[in-house]
Every structure is written in C-alpha cells, then in structure tokens.
Amino acid sequence: MGQVSSRPPSRRHLEAVPDPSTHAGARRGKTGSALSLSDRCEPAPPVRRRDGRPTTAQPADPLRTPAAHGAPDPASEDITAADICRLLADLGAPADLTQAVAEFGDDLPALATWLQEIGAFGAPGDVLEPMLAQWTDLLEPGVGALAAEICAGEFLHSFHAAADGSPCQIDAMDFLLREVAATGRPEALAMCRCLAHLGPPVVRPTARRSAQDLLEAGLADQPWVADLDRAEFAAAFAYVEAAQESLVLEFRRADTGHAVVVVVDHRRGGGVQDLFVVDDAQVLRREVRQAATTRGFAITPLPAPQAAARLQAALAAPSCATEPDEIVGVGVHLPLLQDRLTRLPTSG
Incomplete structure (x- = not known):
C-alpha cells in the first residue's frame, strides 16, 4: 500500500511509503528520520x-463551560432542553446528566436554576x-x-x-x-x-x-x-498501490517546503483514509521515488486543478478512516488541508 506515514502509539513520525503489508494500525516508527516532525509538530497521542x-x-472538564455565550443559556427564549442535552452530549457529559436535563422538559427556568446549583457551568x-x-x-x-x-x-x-x-x-x-x-x-x-x-x-x-x-x-x-498566510503551491503528484491512492501536495514557505499527504481508499468508495503533514517535501519526494523503483508503482504529476478535483471528490465521499490514528490524523489536519486547497491555482 502506498502509505506515506508511520505512527507509533506515542509519537507521530512520518516515513515515506512503508511496505504494503504493513497494516495501517501497526505502522513502523523511524526514529531520527529526516521526515520526522519535531515534538511541536506532532499531535499528542490519541x-x-x-x-x-x-x-x-x-x-477541559465538559461540565465547566461558561454559560454566557459559551454554552446555551437555559433562560434564553431561543434555547430548548434538547439543545442543552445535545451540547452536553457533544462535550462528553455523563449520560445520567443529560437524562436529568431531559426530564425537565420545557421547564427551562427550573432547569437553569438546577444547572447553576450543581455548578454545571463554571467560571470562565x-x-x-x-x-x-x-x-x-x-x-x-x-x-x-x-x-x-x-x-x-x-x-x-x-x-x-x-x-x-x-x-x-x-x-x-x-x-x-x-x-x-x-x-x-x-x-x-x-x-x-x-x-x-x-x-x-x-x-x-x-x-x-x-x-x-x-x-x-x-x-x-x-x-x-x-x-501563516505565506504557503505557496509548488507541485502535486499521486501514486497508487492496492487500490489506495496517495495524493501529495507540496508547498513552500520562505526557505522551507512541506507536503500534505491524503490517502484515498478506492476500495471503499473513494473517501479519505488518512491525512497528515510532512515537514520536508524534498526528502519525501526522494523516498517516494526510491520506493517506486523498488516496488514498481508509477508516480503521476498532477496539475493543480486536477489535484484539487481529486481531493474535493475524496472529501465529499464518506470517510474511510477507521483506525484510531487515522481518525485523529484526518481530524487534526483537515483544517490545514482545507486552507491549502484554497491556495491551489485554478488553471495550469
């Protein structure tokens, strides 16, 4: 498989194209790799x-959320008990608390008093x-x-x-x-x-x-x-192994270059399986070329509009991320990918 990442449980090192037999949930780390991000660039372990x-x-403690603006004010005309239950559930509140909130029904003033008494919404x-x-x-x-x-x-x-x-x-x-x-x-x-x-x-x-x-x-x-706003598109390419496509976007910023790598699983509907960032685009490209020579897959240069179209199609499809590190990788790096998509030239 054309993965370009290896994530041990406690660190997020990046390694070009590990062996296709390496399962996504048991990837190898590569201590000291030139592709390893510094500790500052690594998402914390899931x-x-x-x-x-x-x-x-x-x-932060999900029940210690400011009530004014930060959480729905139960006394507001526009809020319902269902809204408060949904917020508490989103924040990971215990089921017994959301059930207790639901039992207040439409008696929002009583609910507001009770929430303040139990300290559900604390100081900022x-x-x-x-x-x-x-x-x-x-x-x-x-x-x-x-x-x-x-x-x-x-x-x-x-x-x-x-x-x-x-x-x-x-x-x-x-x-x-x-x-x-x-x-x-x-x-x-x-x-x-x-x-x-x-x-x-x-x-x-x-x-x-x-x-x-x-x-x-x-x-x-x-x-x-x-x-922050100085990332400029440099190049894009793709390669495929075992129906999994890796789309690589290279960007330059000042004297450095980085890459955003999107792994797409075409066996399960063409959605994004994994997403991560490499802080040295040149080393990544060199390692991908070496792997292509060894394993016999092709590297296809992509014009920016074609790369954007493929990425947008993958993002529109249901997610294929299933392993915990894949889910975290997609969640953490999606805002960065969305920013980089806006920086792709629309022609050429």
Whole structure:
C-alpha cells in the first residue's frame, strides 16, 4: 500500500511509503528520520473521551463551560432542553446528566436554576486556564508556522468544531475567544492568531478582534505569525498501490517546503483514509521515488486543478478512516488541508 506515514502509539513520525503489508494500525516508527516532525509538530497521542471518541488532547472538564455565550443559556427564549442535552452530549457529559436535563422538559427556568446549583457551568477561568495551556509550546524559540497550524488543528479536533460546526460549539468558541482577550497572556494571542487563520470562518472575525485587543494591550506577535498566510503551491503528484491512492501536495514557505499527504481508499468508495503533514517535501519526494523503483508503482504529476478535483471528490465521499490514528490524523489536519486547497491555482 502506498502509505506515506508511520505512527507509533506515542509519537507521530512520518516515513515515506512503508511496505504494503504493513497494516495501517501497526505502522513502523523511524526514529531520527529526516521526515520526522519535531515534538511541536506532532499531535499528542490519541486518548479516549468519556463518550469513547478519540481526541488528541484532554479537553477541559465538559461540565465547566461558561454559560454566557459559551454554552446555551437555559433562560434564553431561543434555547430548548434538547439543545442543552445535545451540547452536553457533544462535550462528553455523563449520560445520567443529560437524562436529568431531559426530564425537565420545557421547564427551562427550573432547569437553569438546577444547572447553576450543581455548578454545571463554571467560571470562565475554569475553562481558560487548561485551554490556554495547549498553546504554550508556540511561545518557544524556533517554532515555525507549520507547527502553529498543527497546534490549531489539534485544538479544533479536540473542540470538535472543525468536525461538525454545530451552533452550540461555534458559540462556545466565539465566547472563549472574546474571554481570552481579557487575559493579557501571550498564549491567548497565539491562540487567536491560529484560529483567525484556520478556525471555522464564522469565528475568525472574533479571533482577529481579540488578537488586536491583545496587541493594543502591549503584547507582541510570535515570529511565526508573519508566515501563516505565506504557503505557496509548488507541485502535486499521486501514486497508487492496492487500490489506495496517495495524493501529495507540496508547498513552500520562505526557505522551507512541506507536503500534505491524503490517502484515498478506492476500495471503499473513494473517501479519505488518512491525512497528515510532512515537514520536508524534498526528502519525501526522494523516498517516494526510491520506493517506486523498488516496488514498481508509477508516480503521476498532477496539475493543480486536477489535484484539487481529486481531493474535493475524496472529501465529499464518506470517510474511510477507521483506525484510531487515522481518525485523529484526518481530524487534526483537515483544517490545514482545507486552507491549502484554497491556495491551489485554478488553471495550469
């Protein structure tokens, strides 16, 4: 199979075209490979939420979400008990809590009082502190724009806004972005810059405004911020083994080149099976060529419009990601892929 990734359980190293017999869920790591991303570029190992779904980072306590704007206000005319149940379920709340909420039916004032009494929706600081901690690594010297984008993908995947964009989750993210502007912390500015770049379109204006508020309060941007929007398309190619197609998009940014790799499974409807990023496009291309010579598959250069069409078709098909690392890989890197698709030339 034409995989271009190897993910051991605790790290996310990238390796060009492992042996076709290597199962997707038991890929080999390659310590010290030139294709290995630094720790900053690696999604954290998948863990399980209380609802059983994998995520890349432990979310804040799902019941400690700010009520005003961040979670639906039970006293609002526009909210229903069903909306609150859905939000709590999305956040991984225990089934007994959602069942208790449902038993209030349409008595929303009583439900609001009860939720406040049990402390289901806590103070903003209960959420902001662990959330901002996720962005601390982006303040270290030498961090690049690619690492910042992957950090954003991890956050969005754990937040699940990138996956379904439900109104409750979008409102919660919008609220949190406004709240972080009051912290005056550099992690907050890093968060706002990343979500203004890769966040759901509806929250990007809030992220930009919050970033501006933090700048006006005296903070300075990290060096990588200037490079976020500078990824330029360089080339695309594809190769196929065992009905699995790997589509590779190469981009350059300043003096570096990276690649976005999408694995498509044509045996199961042509959906995306895996998705990941390689921080050295030249080394990836060289290793793919070596594997093609050894194993006899063809490498097909793709014009940008053709690459875009294939990727859009794969994204429109039902997902083929089944292994935990595949699900995490797609969830974490999908916002970055969506950004790169907008940067493909429409002709040529």
